[in-house]
Amino acid sequence: MSSIDTRPSFFPRTRDIKSEGTKPGNKIDQIQRNSTERAAEITDKTAADAKVNIPEGVKEFSRIKKAAMNAEEPDNSEKIAKLKAQIEAGTYEVDYDALADKILSSEF
Numbered sequence: 001m002s003s004i005d006t007r008p009s010f011f012p013r014t015r016d017i018k019s020e021g022t023k024p025g026n027k028i029d030q031i032q033r034n035s036t037e038r039a040a041e042i043t044d045k046t047a048a049d050a051k052v053n054i055p056e057g058v059k060e061f062s063r064i065k066k067a068a069m070n071a072e073e074p075d076n077s078e079k080i081a082k083l084k085a086q087i088e089a090g091t092y093e094v095d096y097d098a099l100a101d102k103i104l105s106s107e108f
Contacts, residue, residue, distance in 0.1 A: 034042065086092035 083092065
């Protein structure tokens with residue numbers, strides 16, 4: 001069996017940068033770097049644009065959300081037990097006006 005790989009590479013025009021980097025006079029060695037003045041100019045221009053301002057409303061919402069997430073859940077077990085007892089005893093009465101208001105407020 002031959003040790004030569006005859007399969008076409010996935011990207012046929014790609015070069016092996018690792019092996020090319022070791023060759024003298026290679027293009028990788030000839031890359032020009034920015035001068036210190038140009039680097040300082042680039043840093044100054046990007047520093048002004050890299051600032052992020054978060055509005056106070058967003059910060060306040062974040063604080064409220066954290067407080068709500070850390071708050072204990074209300075204990076409704078007593079209220080639920082009372083309603084179950086009323087339903088089982090047949091004494092529970094529906095407040096139709098309140099029910100209608102809830103339905104209308106959720107629809108509009």
